[in-house]
Amino acid sequence: MSQRIVVDPITRIEGHLRIEAELDSANVITKAFSSGTMVRGIEIILRGRDPREAWAFAQRTCGVCTTVHAFASVRAVEDALKIRIPKNANLIRNIMIAQQFVHDHVMHFYHLHALDWVDIVDSLKANPMETSNIARSLSAWPNSSSGYFAEVQRKVKGLVDSGQLSIFANAYWGHPAYKLPPEVNLLAVAHYLEALDAQADFVKVHTVFGGKNPHPNFVVGGVPFPIDPNSDMALNAQTLSIVKTAIDKMKAFVHQVYLPDLLAIAPYYKEYASLGEGVGNFLSWGEFPLEDINDPSTYLVPRGVILDRDLSTIHEADPRDFGQVQEFVKHSWYKYSGGENKGLHPWEGETEFAYDGPMPPYDFLPVEERYSWLKAPRWKEKPMEVGPLARVLMLYATGNEQAKALVEKTLKTLDAPVEALFSTLGRTAARAIESAIYVDAMEGWYNDLVANIASGDHDTFNETMWEPKNWPKNARGVGVLEAPRGGLGHWVVIDDEKITNYQQVVPTTWLASPRDHKDQAGAYEASLEGTKLAVPDQPVEILRTIHSFDPCMACAIHMIDANNKTLGDTMIMPSSIVQLFSKSNIMAPPVITLGDMK
Amino acid sequence: MTANNVLVLGLGNILNTDEGIGVHALWAMQRLHKESQRYPGIELVDGGTLGMRLLSYVDDATHLILLDSADTGQEPGTLVELTGDDIPLYVGIKVSLHQVTFQEVLGVSLARGHLPQHLHLIGMQPISLAIGADPSPEGKAIIPSMIQHAERILQAWGVWQPPH
Numbered sequence: 001m002s003q004r005i006v007v008d009p010i011t012r013i014e015g016h017l018r019i020e021a022e023l024d025s026a027n028v029i030t031k032a033f034s035s036g037t038m039v040r041g042i043e044i045i046l047r048g049r050d051p052r053e054a055w056a057f058a059q060r061t062c063g064v065c066t067t068v069h070a071f072a073s074v075r076a077v078e079d080a081l082k083i084r085i086p087k088n089a090n091l092i093r094n095i096m097i098a099q100q101f102v103h104d105h106v107m108h109f110y111h112l113h114a115l116d117w118v119d120i121v122d123s124l125k126a127n128p129m130e131t132s133n134i135a136r137s138l139s140a141w142p143n144s145s146s147g148y149f150a151e152v153q154r155k156v157k158g159l160v161d162s163g164q165l166s167i168f169a170n171a172y173w174g175h176p177a178y179k180l181p182p183e184v185n186l187l188a189v190a191h192y193l194e195a196l197d198a199q200a201d202f203v204k205v206h207t208v209f210g211g212k213n214p215h216p217n218f219v220v221g222g223v224p225f226p227i228d229p230n231s232d233m234a235l236n237a238q239t240l241s242i243v244k245t246a247i248d249k250m251k252a253f254v255h256q257v258y259l260p261d262l263l264a265i266a267p268y269y270k271e272y273a274s275l276g277e278g279v280g281n282f283l284s285w286g287e288f289p290l291e292d293i294n295d296p297s298t299y300l301v302p303r304g305v306i307l308d309r310d311l312s313t314i315h316e317a318d319p320r321d322f323g324q325v326q327e328f329v330k331h332s333w334y335k336y337s338g339g340e341n342k343g344l345h346p347w348e349g350e351t352e353f354a355y356d357g358p359m360p361p362y363d364f365l366p367v368e369e370r371y372s373w374l375k376a377p378r379w380k381e382k383p384m385e386v387g388p389l390a391r392v393l394m395l396y397a398t399g400n401e402q403a404k405a406l407v408e409k410t411l412k413t414l415d416a417p418v419e420a421l422f423s424t425l426g427r428t429a430a431r432a433i434e435s436a437i438y439v440d441a442m443e444g445w446y447n448d449l450v451a452n453i454a455s456g457d458h459d460t461f462n463e464t465m466w467e468p469k470n471w472p473k474n475a476r477g478v479g480v481l482e483a484p485r486g487g488l489g490h491w492v493v494i495d496d497e498k499i500t501n502y503q504q505v506v507p508t509t510w511l512a513s514p515r516d517h518k519d520q521a522g523a524y525e526a527s528l529e530g531t532k533l534a535v536p537d538q539p540v541e542i543l544r545t546i547h548s549f550d551p552c553m554a555c556a557i558h559m560i561d562a563n564n565k566t567l568g569d570t571m572i573m574p575s576s577i578v579q580l581f582s583k584s585n586i587m588a589p590p591v592i593t594l595g596d597m598k
Numbered sequence: 599m600t601a602n603n604v605l606v607l608g609l610g611n612i613l614n615t616d617e618g619i620g621v622h623a624l625w626a627m628q629r630l631h632k633e634s635q636r637y638p639g640i641e642l643v644d645g646g647t648l649g650m651r652l653l654s655y656v657d658d659a660t661h662l663i664l665l666d667s668a669d670t671g672q673e674p675g676t677l678v679e680l681t682g683d684d685i686p687l688y689v690g691i692k693v694s695l696h697q698v699t700f701q702e703v704l705g706v707s708l709a710r711g712h713l714p715q716h717l718h719l720i721g722m723q724p725i726s727l728a729i730g731a732d733p734s735p736e737g738k739a740i741i742p743s744m745i746q747h748a749e750r751i752l753q754a755w756g757v758w759q760p761p762h
Contacts, residue, residue, distance in 0.1 A: 200657070
């Protein structure tokens with residue numbers, strides 16, 4: 001009997017992800033289709049606005065990625081207006097972006113991804129003394145006594161016993177796909193709880209550089225605060241020391257907890273080192289300009305493309321090239337004036353809705369026709385993977401010493417060849433590896449910043465092009481940036497001081513892309529094919545691979561059998577306080593967004 | 599915990615009209631405070647959809663009011679209020695970190711022993727969730743009522759007095 005699994009949408013933030021996967025009689029996925037079922041409207045909201053305020057709207061595109069969207073937006077406008085930012089501003093931005101990486105990756109690993117691999121309830125069976133021995137063999141992290149782990153175990157027991165506090169409810173505990181011994185489960189649970197506390201320290205970087213508001217301030221031309229060693233209102237030695245403390249804490253956590261945990265857990269799941277690859281093509285826009293943003297050869301993470309797993313050749317990537325980045329809509333609910341098989345570069349991008357899908361509630365999408373609100377971005381008409389694996393491969397292939405050492409250590413731990421990187425596990429490992437590289441680099445940028453200030457350079461803002469009267473009548477710019485989950489681009493067109501076109505190509509659009517004009521699958525779609533599900537109505541295997549991409553969209557899963565009948569909900573994940581009260585609203589894709597369409 | 603730490607948190611996405619009603623209401627309170635120092639000693643925070651990044655704000659609060667859009671299946675524009683234990687706390691498997699719900703932030707705060715003793719939600723059933731950076735006109739007209747509800751709670755908690 002074949003059947004289809006549907007991973008259905010709900011979220012309030014970025015858009016909705018829905019995956020339809022066809023299983024054969026052995027419960028192996030034969031084909032998968034990825035659909036964004038909610039339209040994003042930032043392009044429409046920004047049309048006609050002052051480009052200097054675009055970041056304030058762009059940062060709300062995504063609840064968790066506010067910083068990277070704001071930076072991509074200000075970079076795009078700075079590019080259009082030919083603004084060079086001061087050295088101090090560049091260093092501060094690098095530190096803020098790197099902070100975002102470390103914060104996101106730690107939270108991704110412990111709060112999202114760990115539950116795919118770690119059976120929290122099973123940790124109650126652990127011998128705390130044994131966990132302590134394991135912890136001490138892994139790193140010098142101080143919280144490693146048997147008494148400490150026994151205390152964590154008591155806490156977990158209290159939580160499990162307490163009922164409504166369902167931190168441990170609604171997961172697949174006891175599922176046969178969980179393979180860790182209880183002692184390693186306990187170690188991971190302890191570090192999960194520590195990560196929650198640690199992240200509050202990590203964000204102190206942003207309270208210094210961005211203000212106390214959880215949405216930091218940004219400015220086209222630099223950073224929105226002065227440096228003045230003699231003023232309490234400016235960046236000074238005291239506030240800089242807060243940043244230093246936060247960097248030190250991140251560094252310790254990544255090197256002593258996150259990376260060792262990854263290496264301790266990964267060997268139990270070696271089969272995921274040959275599963276979940278995706279498309280085998282990788283794009284990195286590059287990140288962390290050390291000098292000039294217009295010269296990618298100075299970046300810490302190189303810009304480029306890897307094709308067909310071939311690490312010996314790095315192809316040049318140019319976000320301005322009309323023949324390189326194009327978005328296709330053959331399987332997407334948009335209409336292009338030039339026809340459905342044409343690809344458009346974002347500067348010429350069109351956002352005209354053309355929904356012709358079924359009216360919700362529905363069982364299946366017409367996957368042979370149009371089935372997604374995501375366009376299909378392609379590089380020279382090829383699907384790409386962006387994100388941690390793309391960046392680590394780029395660093396590794398170009399000879400970055402630290403990346404080489406960390407990759408080799410990981411492969412040795414797994415006793416696996418370099419091809420093992422092209423996998424679910426490789427992607428998850430890449431996230432920890434790059435965190436280690438960036439947290440060390442962050443310390444270097446901090447030292448450079450302090451030295452530059454000490455040399456008398458207090459400049460943080462280039463005001464020469466602030467006034468629109470100095471702007472060209474027509475301008476266009478691109479701001480690309482590596483966000484934690486992958487390469488992000490904002491393309492802006494400015495005419496007569498106002499935005500006339502604004503297009504974003506976000507990491508999840510590359511990754512969750514539907515099929516294109518040549519019917520080539522996107523990265524999620526390709527990554528799921530061949531995966532076998534042990535218990536089809538508890539598809540933890542799908543979650544492991546999709547989670548390894550760190551999707552920017554949310555889903556719930558329910559099962560549908562071959563007769564188009566819902567078998568029952570395996571997971572309902574309410575996305576806002578309220579949807580919890582109204583299950584029917586959770587199940588129905590967001591029909592409300594359609595009301596606004598032409 | 600000795601000193602009170604009173605927090606009003608506006609939640610939601612301002613790119614989808616009434617989805618962002620909690621943030622718009624919060625901004626209105628910030629404007630009132632800027633004009634006339636109406637809310638001394640009360641922290642007014644635009645939480646947007648930041649999820650887990652709001653954990654330290656929640657952990658540190660003794661009194662917490664949440665302003666949000668709320669789909670409770672009622673008539674559009676209806677205000678609903680929930681207090682303390684009536685707000686379900688929730689943590690579980692999810693597909694995206696972007697899916698971290700605010701209940702989950704509350705759940706994690708509770709799990710670690712930091713949940714504010716005083717907790718109150720004021721939510722509006724959205725009238726429109728269309729694309730747009732402003733609330734619907736009807737939603738906008740309900741904001742003063744949301745603020746009144748918030749002030750009534752703050753007063754009942756004994757942490758705020760209306761100016762004379």
